[in-house]
Amino acid sequence: MKQELIRNFSIIAHIDHGKSTLADRLLELTRTVELRDKRAQLLDSMDLERERGITIKAAAASMEYEKDGQSYRLNLIDTPGHVDFNYEVERSLQACEGALLLVDATQGVEAQTVHNTVLADNAGLTIIPVINKIDVGSARPEAVSEEIENVLTIERERCIGVSAKTGEGVLALLDRIVDEIPPPAGNPEGTLRALIYDAEFNDYRGVIVHVRIVDGSLNAGDRIRMKAGGTRHEALELGLFRPQMVPCKTLGTGEVGYLIANIKTLADVRVGDTVMLDKDSTSVALPGYRPARSMVFCGIYPTANKDFDILRTALERLQLNDAAFTFAPETSDALGFGFRCGFLGLLHMEIVQERLERESHVDIVQTAPNVTYEVVLKDGTIRRLDSPSQLPDVMQVEALREPMVKLDIVTPDEHIGSIMKLAIERRGKFLHREYLGPGRVIIGFRIPLSEIIFDFFDRLKSATRGYATMDYEFDGFDVDDLVKMRILVNGEEVDALSAIVHRDQASPKGRSIIKVLRKEIPRHLFKVALQAAIGGKIVAREDIAPLRKDVTSKCYGGDISRKRKLLEKQKAGKKRMKMVGSVEIPQKAFFAVLKGPDD
Amino acid sequence: MDRIVDFGPPGPPSSVYVHIPFCRDRCTYCAFATLADDPARHRELVEALELEAARASHASLGIAPLQTLYLGGGTPALLAPALLARLLGSLKDRFGLSPGAEITLEANPTDVDAAALASWHEVGITRLSVGIQTFRDDVLAGFGRHHDGGVARAALQRVAQRWGGDWSADLLVGWLGQQPEDVRDDIEALLGFDPPHVAVYGLTIEPHTVLARLRAAGHAVAAPEASHPDLDRAWSEPLERAGYQRYEVSNHCRDGRRSRHNQVYWANASYVGLGPGASSSVHPHRWSNHRDLDRYLVAVSGVGPRVSCEIVSPEARLLESLAVGLRTADGLPTVELDRRFTPAWRDALGGSLAELFAAGALLEAGGFLRLPASGMPTVDRLMASVAAACGRLGGDGRDATVGVI
Ligand SMILES: Nc1nc2c(ncn2[C@@H]2O[C@H](COP(=O)(O)OP(=O)(O)OP(=O)(O)O)[C@@H](O)[C@H]2O)c(=O)[nH]1
Ligand SMILES: C[S@@+](CC[C@H](N)C(=O)[O-])C[C@H]1O[C@@H](n2cnc3c(N)ncnc32)[C@H](O)[C@@H]1O
Ligand code: SF4
Numbered sequence A: 001m002k003q004e005l006i007r008n009f010s011i012i013a014h015i016d017h018g019k020s021t022l023a024d025r026l027l028e029l030t031r032t033v034e035l036r037d038k039r040a041q042l043l044d045s046m047d048l049e050r051e052r053g054i055t056i057k058a059a060a061a062s063m064e065y066e067k068d069g070q071s072y073r074l075n076l077i078d079t080p081g082h083v084d085f086n087y088e089v090e091r092s093l094q095a096c097e098g099a100l101l102l103v104d105a106t107q108g109v110e111a112q113t114v115h116n117t118v119l120a121d122n123a124g125l126t127i128i129p130v131i132n133k134i135d136v137g138s139a140r141p142e143a144v145s146e147e148i149e150n151v152l153t154i155e156r157e158r159c160i161g162v163s164a165k166t167g168e169g170v171l172a173l174l175d176r177i178v179d180e181i182p183p184p185a186g187n188p189e190g191t192l193r194a195l196i197y198d199a200e201f202n203d204y205r206g207v208i209v210h211v212r213i214v215d216g217s218l219n220a221g222d223r224i225r226m227k228a229g230g231t232r233h234e235a236l237e238l239g240l241f242r243p244q245m246v247p248c249k250t251l252g253t254g255e256v257g258y259l260i261a262n263i264k265t266l267a268d269v270r271v272g273d274t275v276m277l278d279k280d281s282t283s284v285a286l287p288g289y290r291p292a293r294s295m296v297f298c299g300i301y302p303t304a305n306k307d308f309d310i311l312r313t314a315l316e317r318l319q320l321n322d323a324a325f326t327f328a329p330e331t332s333d334a335l336g337f338g339f340r341c342g343f344l345g346l347l348h349m350e351i352v353q354e355r356l357e358r359e360s361h362v363d364i365v366q367t368a369p370n371v372t373y374e375v376v377l378k379d380g381t382i383r384r385l386d387s388p389s390q391l392p393d394v395m396q397v398e399a400l401r402e403p404m405v406k407l408d409i410v411t412p413d414e415h416i417g418s419i420m421k422l423a424i425e426r427r428g429k430f431l432h433r434e435y436l437g438p439g440r441v442i443i444g445f446r447i448p449l450s451e452i453i454f455d456f457f458d459r460l461k462s463a464t465r466g467y468a469t470m471d472y473e474f475d476g477f478d479v480d481d482l483v484k485m486r487i488l489v490n491g492e493e494v495d496a497l498s499a500i501v502h503r504d505q506a507s508p509k510g511r512s513i514i515k516v517l518r519k520e521i522p523r524h525l526f527k528v529a530l531q532a533a534i535g536g537k538i539v540a541r542e543d544i545a546p547l548r549k550d551v552t553s554k555c556y557g558g559d560i561s562r563k564r565k566l567l568e569k570q571k572a573g574k575k576r577m578k579m580v581g582s583v584e585i586p587q588k589a590f591f592a593v594l595k596g597p598d599d
Numbered sequence B: 001m002d003r004i005v006d007f008g009p010p011g012p013p014s015s016v017y018v019h020i021p022f023c024r025d026r027c028t029y030c031a032f033a034t035l036a037d038d039p040a041r042h043r044e045l046v047e048a049l050e051l052e053a054a055r056a057s058h059a060s061l062g063i064a065p066l067q068t069l070y071l072g073g074g075t076p077a078l079l080a081p082a083l084l085a086r087l088l089g090s091l092k093d094r095f096g097l098s099p100g101a102e103i104t105l106e107a108n109p110t111d112v113d114a115a116a117l118a119s120w121h122e123v124g125i126t127r128l129s130v131g132i133q134t135f136r137d138d139v140l141a142g143f144g145r146h147h148d149g150g151v152a153r154a155a156l157q158r159v160a161q162r163w164g165g166d167w168s169a170d171l172l173v174g175w176l177g178q179q180p181e182d183v184r185d186d187i188e189a190l191l192g193f194d195p196p197h198v199a200v201y202g203l204t205i206e207p208h209t210v211l212a213r214l215r216a217a218g219h220a221v222a223a224p225e226a227s228h229p230d231l232d233r234a235w236s237e238p239l240e241r242a243g244y245q246r247y248e249v250s251n252h253c254r255d256g257r258r259s260r261h262n263q264v265y266w267a268n269a270s271y272v273g274l275g276p277g278a279s280s281s282v283h284p285h286r287w288s289n290h291r292d293l294d295r296y297l298v299a300v301s302g303v304g305p306r307v308s309c310e311i312v313s314p315e316a317r318l319l320e321s322l323a324v325g326l327r328t329a330d331g332l333p334t335v336e337l338d339r340r341f342t343p344a345w346r347d348a349l350g351g352s353l354a355e356l357f358a359a360g361a362l363l364e365a366g367g368f369l370r371l372p373a374s375g376m377p378t379v380d381r382l383m384a385s386v387a388a389a390c391g392r393l394g395g396d397g398r399d400a401t402v403g404v405i
């Protein structure tokens, strides 16, 4: 395919503004998919995406579109909308020259719209503003185009109205993609340089490498080399996503597709690395990606120690397909051998946990999450802490620093008061406030990450009857009066439950953790004492009274096998328990701690 | 779990349970294999039981002369004396009877009149088990029982005065609205008849019962769990004061007059069950019969009445043995565990024993493994911990062919 006939673009938007649905219409109107293959959000291919109705992984598809007698190759990448998957968006944008910025005509510009526009701008892409859902009665395309102009500084005349549901306006949009988005630059005569923008593992075929050809071309049969990884392979199969994999002989400059080279060692492929021809030892690596910075950590442990290796393999496979996810081995007194895993946010963490269980069938225990901290030692060195249990002895510690974020909230203006109150309770500092249009404002705060990752969004939603949206980005580390809170169960410290908290909040936090544990830990044959301690001082305590009775029924002959079946069931239930001393703590207790009390 | 072996119980089976499924009405809590009484079918059932007994004695089960025989139900007391005599005679001919064997009959208060008592004695019954449940008229009516408090008292009066042998009475605790005073009233009334043996059962909501359906529809059908400790104290304390030994979670007796048949179950020894829904355990197998009377009858004269049969793995047997043995006050003799499972049984239980000993939840003293007296009501929780600590349990995954035995 000639370079000037290629258009590469991402679809970006706030969550649920209709990206995947628009992708459906594009695939359909270009006859990439037959009408009979049609199902909603075709590119959301993971079960998890379909169940939750959200996009988690960016997905690519190549289409052919004819305009003025000329056939063009359009490569689209559908991206996720949720803040936690920003990194997917960022990577996708680097494989493109243009972006369709979708804004829901009934909602208007939201926090994530602003953020994604900045990302696309920074990547130097041509943005086409698309106002979606114009079929809905409450659509207000005029007001929305005004917001787009005011906030995003994109002229309102450039907006195009579509309905991703009915297909209205989508053909006109296709024409504008061809006319406005520049063809890929790159040197077709140069030596091959292909950017690895994603990868996945297939049991039969090994690693499937998703590439964008930046310079030169790649042919089936070529001997290739990974620039940073240094490993050599033969390109056995190349192809396009239509959206299922369709083989082809060559991928030319500017094209997006896949590469299969019988790669079974996961470490051979790194997202962001450059694929080159083995013989071109002099070519220069592409800039690649800035590494994703995990901000939320938790421990993931196999319930059975023997599953450690299976879990490691599962984590490696997942990481290949999710470059924002990190892990390193760790040991816990309470939980044995496992991994400290890093995520971009809580939804990301939840998704990884679910993918792990589904894709690898390992039973895991997950500890309460925490943000990453920096500790400044008396000797001046600074260390990163991914887990409260790594905190060195107090005598060595000069100060503790916590990660801060710039938080943007978009809301109808009647909720400003309650949002201010919420943010200030959470140690936020007000930065700015601007009107997007009549009655809608964007408010900025600087706030500790630890204060917003757990339940902040839920609180925000309930304080604004669901109207506010938020987005945030990392903004350095600040010193504050932070202390380590230990949780003791019958006198034994459960390292996996300890937390770093602000001193002013230690008592209430301690009480709420203990309260949750009391609910989640079943009664035992003996009394179980739960304590929260700061240093040597107990700040909260509760006891779980011993179980007084659990049998009553008649036990006759026929009952014995029934008893055994019951034991089998209970035994299965206990797979999700961890022993601390002689106390059994269910896995869900570790998770419930982060959610706080229900009331 | 480390591999262990199961050498089986000390001797061949010498206990037989016979299930008579007929009842006047179905009680709302009852999940046993029962059906509406039909005297015309009694003979048919007895003939089938005789046939099943014949097959059992021909099979290689090695049944020894019976030490205990238990006629349960359902309501075996509905059988006419002549038919009962015939059944007992046939079983005796088939299996033999040890001198001093215990022969128990379950009876509902309605069936206990002077003539019946005399005839039961006549045919060789040595022990009666009378299902009282409660003396409260309204509760009995709600359960769909066929007697009221007055009938229950009269029946007990007759048994106490005229029945020379052993006997027991069952009470049910934990019904909807029951208060500790209600429990004390029932116990006091029962102790007035000086029973040698008392069983107190906590009401369990069994699947497929009227109560289970009501509960599923959102009704409260039993006393709330929080009230159980108080209800339990209301019977366990008076029984203890009156000199009864709680020799099993639910069973009490005075003067050592225990139920010998039930002790076979709690020792996880072999026994053979005859009749619809009856289950059997003969090392290394466990099986049960068709519950439905018609199917049972057809099968007895054909392929045999067993619907399921499994080989119980040594590990599963060990856990079963603990689960039932720890229900008893004596506990399990460790020499017997050593003999049956080899001393490796301790390793097979993983670290769980050491932890439970340390927590005082389990005792080993005088050659017995047992619970502290306070631990009896929580034996199931304890067993859950023990089971969790060891590896495999459950059948071997091998289903024995039904016809093999
Ligand atoms: N009426 C109407 N509904 C639409 C339109 N476009 C999308 N929707 C609906 O909006 C919801 C969200 O659509 P998606 O396509 O999943 O949104 P998304 O932006 O891909 O969402 P994420 O990937 O989770 O960020 C779905 O229920 C769609 O059916 C439209 O043009 N009109
Ligand atoms: C199945 S009955 C058979 C004897 C006789 N038909 C009777 O009703 O008394 C034996 C005893 O089991 C007990 N029982 C039956 N169902 C029960 C349940 N759901 N919960 C607790 N005990 C139960 C009752 O105490 C009853 O006396
Ligand atoms: S409790 Fe007794 S009488 Fe009532 S249905 Fe069950 S077996 Fe029959």
Ligand SMILES: [Mg+2]
Pocket: A019, A020, A021, A044, A054, A055, A079, A080, A081
């Ligand atoms: Mg989507």
